[in-house]
Amino acid sequence: MLQAVQKFYAKSESVRAYTMLSPALILIILLMLIPMILMLSFSFFTQISFVEIDYTFTIQRYIDFFQKNLLVTLLIKSVKISFLVTLVTLLTAYPVCYYIAFYVKKNKMLWLVMLTLPFWTSYLLRVFSWKIILGTKGVINSSLITAGLLSEPLTFLMYSETAVIITLTHAYAAFALLPLYVSLEKIDFSLIEAGRDLGLSRLEVFWKITFPLSMPGVIGAILIIFIPTVGDYVTPALLGGTDGRMLSNMIQAYFGKINNIPLGAASATIMLFTVAVVTMVVSYTTKKLTQRIS
Amino acid sequence: MEQKNNTLLFYTLLYFVFLYLPVLFLPLFSFNDSNFMSFPLSGFTTEHYEEMWKSTNLHKALWASVKVGVVASVVSTTIALFAAKAFARYKFRGENISYGAIMMPFLIPEIILAVSILVIWLSLGFKLGLVPVTLGHILFCTPFAMLILIARIEGFDFSLEEASRDLGENAWGTFYRVSLPLYLPGIIASLLLSFIISFDEFILAFFLTGSDATLPMYMWGQMRFIQKLPHVLALGAVIIVFTTLIVLLAFWLRNLGQGKDKADFGIKIHE
């Protein structure tokens, strides 16, 4: 019997691989897949009272979602803010990665560790530190008033979309820096030299060689920033005020204070659906783009 | 390699300021003798630290976070070690799908993971608390741990394990005498970084803790009271210093191992 089992094992790499993967896969199934399916099914139920839920199937919660202007507005705003954050993060991080990949000669790893180090400190605290900077009595306002440049604090800094975008750009910097750096670092420098040798200007070399070759990093960065920022809760809660509030804050409210779990579940499902659509669109267009380039 | 570009260098340094400056305000104001975080600074004090440390709720939250972090990092690193080994070692059908599935918690907005676990946990009639938080953290840390470990194991020369089998060690002996010592820097890096992720994690804890607050939850509670803010600053400063040290240690370990890799497994000949 034991020998039969041994034989079975020895014969198949797949069996060995899946044995080793099974704890991770079970974890995903039990703690992600099944809970998400359950959440999806809750979005088809109705909350009757504070504790009671009617388990008959209805798509009313999705209708509710789209009938509530607030929720649709928040969804659109979440996507818009995430889009802006992704764009700003990419644009600001790209030159830094470019510099480290092509100009830094010694201790590249040290530069990279230094770049990603702030990312590992508490997310909550990083967001909080922006509150210190942008607050009504915060660093910027108090400095400007002390210097005599202002008499009244700038109120638009705090509790606004701008505050949320700045903070998220800071918070998700590492997610852009790492994939961008990796893809730039992989580029064979002789390709760039060849481009120069064939008479292209620096700018042309960048647009025709470097940038297309760094596309995998750009795509990676887009997805890895866009997805979590759509669902971000802490930043809008601390810095957004009413102006900067995002869909997550409402989801939290449905699961918390308001206690409408089905509507919360429907909102979460719609958020997930939005993320999936964006992921597919980004992957598809970039695939088309890279095909055209090559 | 390009020669020099001072504009880019200047920009890069500016970016570093953008990354670091906000975080450094926490320790700065934590020593400021005022309840407001504004300039000019009024005076040096360590009073906030003393006040902060007096809170018994803080001690409880700290202990809760440590417990959750240790369990989450050990369990997720163990699960991730097997998974990383499978991906680095074998070619099998469904490899990409399995990889994608295990990376999913990393790609789904955290709030969705949190509410999903919340729904199933309450439906099963369980009480919220540190157990569901720990489970959530294991789910969330596993992809990170796997990425770190795959990076470590991918350059690994598997003929070393075969050599051990060939020299009479069974699977466990091989793991203990060959694989474990060679993976160790990666395993420790994974343990440390998973611990930090769990220790700092907010969203899952926010939905799942119930009344047993973790440290981030405790801070969140304190942030609402303006008079408590200096304590948050002091606590935040301590946490930042502590996590920075651990992360630096993890990076150092990881690179230490990789440097050795290059020296030892440099020659790889293919038929």
Added chain:
Amino acid sequence: MNNSFIQINQISKHFGNVKAVDNVSFEIQEGEFFSLLGPSGCGKTTLLRLLAGFEYPTSGNLLLDGSDITALPPDKRPTNMVFQNYAIFPHINVEKNIQFGLRKLGLTNEEIRERVNDVLSLVKLEGYEERFSSQLSGGQRQRVALARALVRQPKVLLLDEPLGALDKKLRDEMQLELRTLQKNIGITFVFVTHDQQEAISMSDRVAVMSEGKIQQLSTPNELYKNPHNIFVSDFIGETNFLKAETKSKDGEHINVSIEKLGEFKIKNSLNISENSSDVICSIRPETMMIDKEKSDWDICLEGKIKQTSYLGEITKFYIETKEIEKIITVSSQYFDNQSFKNNDCFISINLDDISLLNKK
């Protein structure tokens, strides 16, 4: 001496649709230096790994010294392996590497020390006990790998291209050394290589493999002189192939018409059938003679030298003739191209040097 020390019975190993080893059977004698030779991807390494226990055969079985080892894991087999990249454990020193496999043999500390010292002197590595893999040269690593395997006193030593990573001079030295070592200790060696010169110079017997099958198993001399098929003839050394057609048999000989040269009576050692066009003739470059004058050999052709390459001990001539379609390669120790007027030459062939082969 046990003539069927290792028995390989109808062994196949498939990876998906790829038949890495395809129904192979042969035997290896005790104390033999046996080589598995073939191009990359021919299945030789898979066969060696099957012997070591790293792969489990799709079908067939393996016997070692009379007992079935097919299902035994590597740690339970009396075989040890020298890996292609040596696989020296990087986290422990040379001495610990060599002791690694002794833990479970139930030896006393005294015996362990003795064995390690013996094997260190055998591979000439005394004084290197404290070194780590990263502090050793390629040749030294190879010796550590050898010592680590031999210290367990295996019944069979498996070697997977152990000389591939060394530079040419060191490789030649190690070839001689390995051969001497094997004869001295008398352990059966199974040696995998893609280098035909290496296999021929070291082995008692060689199995030439291609596409998962044994193409020929014989002594090195036989392999060179009497290749069994076109693959072996081509893979071992260099050769010229000539179009041919068999006619009628004549005892141990057969009449063959070769290109436009005419009909000849050639030894039919492979017992090739009559009136077949599925055959080919092979002539080694060094068996032919190139000269300015006509000779009285069995065949003598007039030709023109198209190209020469000087290789030190020999010179290769590439010659065009009227009778043979392809350019023929002839190697010679005597001439340089200065000797030939207008590049005109004669090449002479002995019928004994022509081997007749099946095309498939």
